[in-house]
Amino acid sequence: MSNDGELFQELFLWIGQDLPKTTDAKFEYLQTPNEIIVKQLLPDCIVLSMPTEVQDEVLMTLRHHELTSHCLILVLQDSPLSPYLANGTWDEDYTQHYQTYKSRKQQIKLRYYDDNAYKLLAYLWLHPEFILTPQSVPSSSTLFNYPLLNSWGIAPEESFSWLTSLKRKGWIESNSLINRVRFCGACQSGHLNYIDTCPQCQSIEIEMQASLHCFNCGHIGKQDRFKKKLGLSCPNCTQNLRHIGVDYDRPIENQHCSGCDSIFIEANVDAECLHCKVHNKLADLQVRNIYDYRLETTGRRIVRQGKDQGLFALLPGDAMTNTQFDWLITWQNQLAIRHGHEHTIVSIQMLNLNAFLAQEGETKGFAHLDALLERIRSTIRNTDACSYSPIHGLLLFLPFTKIDQIKVIYSKIFELKSRQTVSNIEVSIRAIALPDKNWGDDVQIWLTDKLASVESL
Ligand SMILES: [Zn+2]
Ligand SMILES: [Zn+2]
Ligand SMILES: [Zn+2]
Numbered sequence: 001m002s003n004d005g006e007l008f009q010e011l012f013l014w015i016g017q018d019l020p021k022t023t024d025a026k027f028e029y030l031q032t033p034n035e036i037i038v039k040q041l042l043p044d045c046i047v048l049s050m051p052t053e054v055q056d057e058v059l060m061t062l063r064h065h066e067l068t069s070h071c072l073i074l075v076l077q078d079s080p081l082s083p084y085l086a087n088g089t090w091d092e093d094y095t096q097h098y099q100t101y102k103s104r105k106q107q108i109k110l111r112y113y114d115d116n117a118y119k120l121l122a123y124l125w126l127h128p129e130f131i132l133t134p135q136s137v138p139s140s141s142t143l144f145n146y147p148l149l150n151s152w153g154i155a156p157e158e159s160f161s162w163l164t165s166l167k168r169k170g171w172i173e174s175n176s177l178i179n180r181v182r183f184c185g186a187c188q189s190g191h192l193n194y195i196d197t198c199p200q201c202q203s204i205e206i207e208m209q210a211s212l213h214c215f216n217c218g219h220i221g222k223q224d225r226f227k228k229k230l231g232l233s234c235p236n237c238t239q240n241l242r243h244i245g246v247d248y249d250r251p252i253e254n255q256h257c258s259g260c261d262s263i264f265i266e267a268n269v270d271a272e273c274l275h276c277k278v279h280n281k282l283a284d285l286q287v288r289n290i291y292d293y294r295l296e297t298t299g300r301r302i303v304r305q306g307k308d309q310g311l312f313a314l315l316p317g318d319a320m321t322n323t324q325f326d327w328l329i330t331w332q333n334q335l336a337i338r339h340g341h342e343h344t345i346v347s348i349q350m351l352n353l354n355a356f357l358a359q360e361g362e363t364k365g366f367a368h369l370d371a372l373l374e375r376i377r378s379t380i381r382n383t384d385a386c387s388y389s390p391i392h393g394l395l396l397f398l399p400f401t402k403i404d405q406i407k408v409i410y411s412k413i414f415e416l417k418s419r420q421t422v423s424n425i426e427v428s429i430r431a432i433a434l435p436d437k438n439w440g441d442d443v444q445i446w447l448t449d450k451l452a453s454v455e456s457l
Pocket of ligand 2: 216217
């Protein structure tokens with residue numbers, strides 16, 4: 001107990017039957033994980049050495065339990081769930097891996113145990129190489145799920161929209177688009193059978209059929225019916241058909257329905273739900289993009305600062321939701337048109353935040369960032385309205401402020417930027433004036449187009 005770093009008792013557990021060649025004095029060796037719960041142990045690092053069938057069950061139990069939900073778990077061999085629930089394979093020099101985990105653990109200020117969103121942020125923070133990845137589960141009606149979230153009791157059906165809401169807050173970001181799946185509009189099951197049917201009578205008894213088209217009478221029918229001993233003749237008008245292109249041709253309608261005897265080019269395609277039997281039109285299916293996720297800058301700040309204050313911690317007054325902000329500016333725009341008021345909307349964005357933090361290191365980087373944010377915050381008045389959007393960054397509505405005055409306010413921020421020679425945060429500040437008579441139906445689209453059309457100050 002010589003320095004601060006060792007003040008908390010470290011507990012290393014080795015669970016399972018297979019012992020390493022040389023036992024490590026640091027480890028306690030257990031047969032099963034039950035003792036953790038019985039004795040209320042709080043391990044920092046667990047190594048699992050057990051058959052893969054058992055391992056998956058143990059991983060689910062460990063991630064479920066508060067004592068072990070976030071600790072470093074290494075496995076001797078991979079099992080189906082280990083990529084989703086463990087933190088890699090154990091080898092003799094696991095110490096490096098453990099040190100990273102330990103140093104990140106010491107930086108957490110967030111109390112996360114009673115909130116699933118905070119739990120996720122803390123988990124992603126503790127295990128920086130981990131990407132929250134969905135597992136495909138053909139037997140489940142959601143087709144995909146996130147095993148880590150399942151172990152915390154979040155149902156697969158809920159997890160998709162839940163993750164989207166965290167992404168919208170800027171806490172996590174999608175790493176890559178894994179897949180796009182479609183679900184029944186009635187019961188949200190992904191177990192669909194795509195079935196082609198007759199466009200006339202909806203029968204499924206349709207087949208490809210070679211057909212001919214008689215130029216003499218216009219009859220179209222199955223090729224077999226045109227055949228006679230020698231050559232072809234029309235079953236309708238009995239004309240002999242000798243030359244393709246002159247007497248007859250092959251119509252592009254080459255599918256035949258044996259229910260109503262019609263022929264057609266393209267069958268209808270329906271998605272029949274295997275659970276509720278509803279036939280969905282393709283356009284009525286619910287489309288869902290499946291992503292994997294990692295921690296966003298705002299999420300990292302929450303973990304390190306212990307507060308949900310977003311990238312722009314706004315004082316005085318709280319930030320509005322995007323919906324409230326949209327409503328407010330729409331209303332103010334109408335009033336401004338009627339009464340001749342002038343207002344300004346400002347968008348402030350950090351363009352290279354992740355690259356900046358990587359370059360400066362997180363500790364130093366966040367300190368610079370805080371200083372800059374403090375400056376920005378100091379320019380916000382009580383009467384200004386703010387909102388944060390991942391697309392437009394910090395949005396400010398400055399009532400009764402002309403756009404020229406904005407330049408004066410923000411020169412302060414640029415002063416600070418130029419003084420900070422070491423830090424290279426690229427800030428984009430754009431300002432647009434209200435009222436605007438070409439508002440359109442969608443505020444978000446208006447805002448996007450309008451901001452794109454002005455130069456950064
Ligand atoms: Zn259904
Ligand atoms: Zn004919
Ligand atoms: Zn038919």
